Amino acid sequence: MVDLGTSDEISPPRDGRRHALLYHVVLCLASIAMLYPLLWMLASSFKPDSDIFGDASLWPRHFSLAAYWRGWSGLQVTFGKFFLNSLVVSLCSVVGNVMSCSLAAYAFARLKFRGQKFWFALMLGTLMLPYHVTLIPQYILFLNLDWVDTFLPLIVPKFLAVDAFFIFLLVQFFRSIPRELDEAAMIDGCGPWRIYWIVILPLSIPALATAAIFTFIWTWDDFFGPLIYLNDMNSYTVQLGLRSFVDSTGKSDWGALFAMSTLTLLPLFVFFLFFQRLLIDGIATMG
């Protein structure tokens, strides 16, 4: 629908200098307003508890890491365990999604087989289906398989390409790779598997990276899945750990709560800093 119109070249200003200045002032104020809560949370996580309330400043008067220590082991299980769990679930999901979705996308974009159009239409149809209709039977299925309180209900669906959205993204990308490359490889004696592995995948690194990063972020952020499938605190992901922490501290220890909140956002910030371009181009192509 929309081409990647996100290059950073600056078109000649159609407004005068004064207008530009006005826009900068408005945009700067808006940026500050939007980021203020986040920066305030970061600052508050370093403030001693007595300083958080009645202090809207972004610079702690007294630096203290105490809130981090309190928060890290504020529950029976430390946040270290939650981070490890989240990391395992997210990384497995990334591997599963990239593998299974790229296989399906290759079949749709490059191979010919009977019923291809039919399956493609069905795949697009699943994009529209809210997950709520599959939720309860899936839960019953995983309960009967004895998978509740393991990571399997969160990971296995990723290996079965349930996120059709990524298949669609990769199909679009694979189609843009020139067919001549496949044909050249075929003349060299490559079958479809080798073409997939040595031609298509290496040329699709940007698309695969986009899929990988979005999978990681969405899995890291996922709250609903872990909420349903993980009951034992030892298997909690960071989102569940944080929620338990809210419940157990209530309003009593905002410092520790902010410290742990900041930590759970940290991986997302790292991705944001390093892969901003891929993320923004990814969003723009989704249109």
Next chain:
Amino acid sequence: MADTLIDAPASRQALAAAHAPETSWRESATGYLFLAPWLIGFFGLTLGPALVSLYLSFTDYDLLSNPRWVGAANYVRIATSDPKFSAAMHVTFLYVVLSVPLKLAFALLVAMMLNRGLRGLPLYRAIFYLPSLIGASVAVSVLWRQVFAGDGLLNQALKLVGIHGPSWISNPDTALYTLVALAVWQFGSPMIIFLAGLRQIPKDVYEAAEIDGASRSQQFWRITLPLLTPVLFFNVVVQTIDAFKAFTPAFIISGGTGGPIDATLFYTLYLYQEAFAYFRMGYASALAWVLVVIIAVFTALSFLSSRYWVHYDG
């Protein structure tokens, strides 16, 4: 060797014909092999469960005893005598109707400002996009709860100008608006899509309009908005469906209850409570199918109406 190849086009064709069914069978097999993970997922985790949940929606099922067929009773109860369902519908529709237009208005406004060829575009774009990226986290909902609490950040700021604000979160009249604000705060991803759309509009259209003496607002209503309608359409559909499915912020801010007095009882939160707090799996399945119908009707209406307001010829 060379001779046989050259003078054998006919036999080659015959050979190809003889092999055609076999190769196409092989090709098909390869295709299905690549598709196998998706097919297993489609039947095992999507189509199968969807059919089972359709069946369950006509039953009473608590996970312990076998499902008991009750006919359309669940749907009848939803339609006629479930005050919680009405409350959830009210809250969810209000949330959709308020958050989607506001979010898209902000997204478009900021995208248009950024499209003026300002310096520092990548930086602004990144800053405005950040909330969309992290917005689904529990951490952000936790922060939101603090910002709008009685002694929270917002009221501290209001105190500076002499206003004594209420506790926005625990007041049933304002609780939903804090969630709307959270949604609007995440206007970054539709903004990026608008920005990509704005860049597709050729500059010379505006130049021609300027020569003809069109004012800024005329240019917006006659050029920008009509040419942007395909992107607007996409954003409306995607954001509305997302808003219907919102869950985490309402869960965290209300502590899982949907309170105060059901003021934040999002539809999905109600569905979650029925299924996983009360284990009324049959009733929850019916709720899920009602949600599908609502989303399907909305999507169908959007597509039907699009011929009257979406311009694809741009």
